[in-house]
C-alpha cells in the first residue's frame with residue numbers, strides 16, 4: 534500500500550492510465566543493479582530514483598575527471614577527483630530519501646559482480662566498453678535476470694531489453710568481438726556529445742520502468758538512434774538457437 538506521502542510525491546505518474554496506484558506499488562518494490570555511473574548512468578539513476586523504485590545498487594570504479602563533466606550530469610566542478618559512486622550515492626539519496634541507494638567502488642568482472650546479484654530484479658549496463666556489455670549480458674542470461682544494454686558513440690546510440698527466457702540477448706545480435714577490441718580505450722577515447730548518453734541513459738531508465746509495468750518495451754527489438762538526423766529506428770531481432778541464451782537454464 535502506498536502512503537499518503539507517496540501518493541502525493543508520485544501523483545503525476547499515478548494519474549497516468551498506464552501506471553496508476555497499482556503500477557506505482559510495483560515500482561516501489563523494484564530492485565535494480567546498475568553497472569556504471571558515468572554518461573549513461575547519470576540520467577538512468579536520476580530517473581529511476583526519482584520514479585520511486587525500492588533499491589538502486591550502483592557499481593563503478595572511477596574517480597571524477599574534468600573531462601567527465603561534459604556528459605556525466607550527476608556531478609559538478611567541486612567534486613573533481615572524488616569517487617563517483619560515493620558522490621552518486623549522496624546526490625541520489627538527497628533526491629529521494631525513500632529509495633535505498635547502495636554504491637560500491639569495485640572493478641567489475643564476471644566474478645566480482647556475483648556478490649551484488651542477490652535479490653535484484655534488473656541489471657542495467659551503463660558502461661563505456663564492449664567487454665562489460667557482453668559480461669552484463671552473460672550474467673543476465675546465466676541468472677535469468679531482466680537486463681537493459683545501451684551503447685553510444687558520437688551522435689549515435691543503440692539500446693535493447695533482454696528477458697533471457699523469452700527474448701533475444703545482446704549476443705544473439707552482436708558477435709562477440711576479439712579480445713583486443715573489447716577493452717575500454719583510455720588513450721583513445723570515443724567521440725561523444727553529452728546529449729547522446731543523456732538520451733540513451735534516460736531510455737534505459739524508461740525500459741526498466743515500462744518492463745516492470747508490463748508496458749511495451751524493447752524485447753526482441755534493437756532501437757537505433759541517430760541524433761544527427763534525429764531518426765529512431767527499431768530493428769526486429771530474433772533469438773539465435775545456438776546462442777548462450779538458448780541453452781537450458
Ligand SMILES: [Zn+2]
Pocket residue numbers: 701702703704705706772773776777778779
Ligand atoms: Zn542470445
